[in-house]
Amino acid sequence: MTTAVAGKKTAGAGKSPSAKGKGGARVTARSQERRELILDAAEELFALHGFDGVTLRQIANQAGVDVALTSYYFGPKLELFDAVLQRRGEILNRARLDALRAAEEEFAPEPPPIEKVIEAFLRPLEIAQETEDRGWRNYCALIAYVNNSPVWGEKMISKHFDKLVREFGDAMHRCFPKASAKQIYWCYHNLSGALSLTFADTGRIDHLSRNACQSHDFQSAYDCMIPFMAAGFREVCGG
Amino acid sequence: MTTAVAGKKTAGAGKSPSAKGKGGARVTARSQERRELILDAAEELFALHGFDGVTLRQIANQAGVDVALTSYYFGPKLELFDAVLQRRGEILNRARLDALRAAEEEFAPEPPPIEKVIEAFLRPLEIAQETEDRGWRNYCALIAYVNNSPVWGEKMISKHFDKLVREFGDAMHRCFPKASAKQIYWCYHNLSGALSLTFADTGRIDHLSRNACQSHDFQSAYDCMIPFMAAGFREVCGG
DNA sequence: GTCTATAGCGAGATAGAC
DNA sequence: GTCTATCTCGCTATAGAC
The missing domain is CATH 1.10.357.10 (Tetracycline Repressor, domain 2)
Incomplete structure (x- = not known):
């Protein structure tokens, strides 16, 4: 009955460590990591202050990434919110x-x-x-x-x-x-x-x-x- | 046991209908009424969207009063919020x-x-x-x-x-x-x-x-x- | 893939006319 | 007591340089 729900890093679906030869693999792994960092930060801040009480800047700042990346990865703010829930x-x-x-x-x-x-x-x-x-x-x-x-x-x-x-x-x-x-x-x-x-x-x-x-x-x-x-x-x- | 908690207009503590001779009474009564309208609007909007999801402009608009009056009566946004709870x-x-x-x-x-x-x-x-x-x-x-x-x-x-x-x-x-x-x-x-x-x-x-x-x-x-x-x-x- | 720069907008608060 | 006008700030979103 120990249904595995926890895992150190909540396993991002399919990590696919080598995503097409060359040096692209390295970069893609880094992207995935950053996506998770953004989700983690958004999760925490949304939980504390609600959707409207948090800015994308705060999220990006806490995640240690550039503001523009939040939009690049997740689109508008609402879709980031949805991604966190999902x-x-x-x-x-x-x-x-x-x-x-x-x-x-x-x-x-x-x-x-x-x-x-x-x-x-x-x-x-x-x-x-x-x-x-x-x-x-x-x-x-x-x-x-x-x-x-x-x-x-x-x-x-x-x-x-x-x-x-x-x-x-x-x-x-x-x-x-x-x-x-x-x-x-x-x-x-x-x-x-x-x-x-x-x-x-x-x-x-x-x-x-x-x-x-x-x-x-x-x-x-x-x-x-x-x-x-x-x-x-x-x-x-x-x- | 029918502790009176409800009343058509939630009785603003001491209405004092004639608040000092002249025509001042009229104006004061109007102020009190507007304070209540602002509180009513704030109550509804804060309930729906939270503190950060509502602007003072929306509140004033719904109450049918000027934006500046919210600050005039209640000071900063947070104090309006507190007044609603109180x-x-x-x-x-x-x-x-x-x-x-x-x-x-x-x-x-x-x-x-x-x-x-x-x-x-x-x-x-x-x-x-x-x-x-x-x-x-x-x-x-x-x-x-x-x-x-x-x-x-x-x-x-x-x-x-x-x-x-x-x-x-x-x-x-x-x-x-x-x-x-x-x-x-x-x-x-x-x-x-x-x-x-x-x-x-x-x-x-x-x-x-x-x-x-x-x-x-x-x-x-x-x-x-x-x-x-x-x-x-x-x-x-x-x- | 990433970041700089900025466009475009709307917020909270207040000074001062009426 | 009320409202107009505005100041200052920070936001989301994106275009375009690297």
Whole structure:
């Protein structure tokens, strides 16, 4: 079940180290590296300040590349934003889906307990966030921001996540066949909201709780969240 | 328990209809009205696009006043933002606290059931959101945005809400005296996250659920949320 | 493939006329 | 109390030199 979601450098799809004889290989590898640097910087800054709170100059500066390169590689600002969401979104969704399938096979032909479905939704994130590089945490904070935005949530989150969430909605419904779709999706909504706030990692819970909790302690957040959400589902959806 | 949180025009503290003889009264009343118009416009636009996604010109335009007036009344952009948060924050927090006190008195000397504490946290919002004017909904969407922002959440939400949330944290702890502060606050975190996503009103749950749910249907959201969260608290905090 | 230079625009803030 | 006019700054995007 250790679905590989993390890797030191989030593997840029097909690196192709020798991309056509001569000295072109060297240059292309360097380009790929720079693309990743730009994405890393954009990811972090967008997560902190939102789409409009960041300039291409800041991104280029933090990435250590020239401003013009951001446009050269990614086109307009909005397409860079989309590229950031896409990069890790694909990896994450694949890992979540694998985890869900594994849980369902384990208990087939019965549906798995709701805890297992929730875990399949969360566990790949946990693994990703424990990596030493900050990329996944930045990505998650960006998702938190986008998910709670009336304008970005609709167009961007839906584009990258609807297909996956429907799979999980169906799986949850199989756990509680007598529940209505309305009950299932409002319960999912509760899970999604709590998860988003965890991603945001605002540091607020730290001083609210007088340091009993730390907002970067995702492990504790999930340890609480899984039984909490499972109990909520059972209460509302029966079973 | 019908703590008055809503009112057609969210009563600007002390309107003082005759503010010093002559014709000055007329002018002052007009100023107050314009201040409210600016706050209303800022509230809506900040909620949709965030602090950096909105210009003072857009705000003034939507409010139907001159750009220069925004600076004249509220100073720099950031202070306008803060004024927006403050206006309804005070009213809301007072109503929540009243509801909490009422619930505690009802069951004294025992602590009230956790449902009642959660209700005291949510109910004033429900009342506010059912008003015909869109102001409270915009305010809530803005809170959702700010609450999930690593940079604004820390400085702005803490400033306006920490005192109140601590009161609720204490009340929750009295419901589960054997639980640790860590458990209580991670559970509160789950509630806060789900509530934020509800506030955001992104319309996403609508097509995720194929219209089984509507994101503007706060009533249904709360009807699910209260038993869901209560069950979660009991599971994690015991009792 | 990379970077310099700049076009073209619109922002926040304010001085001073009315 | 209000608004016109403007100052100064920084943005995105791109054309063209290297």
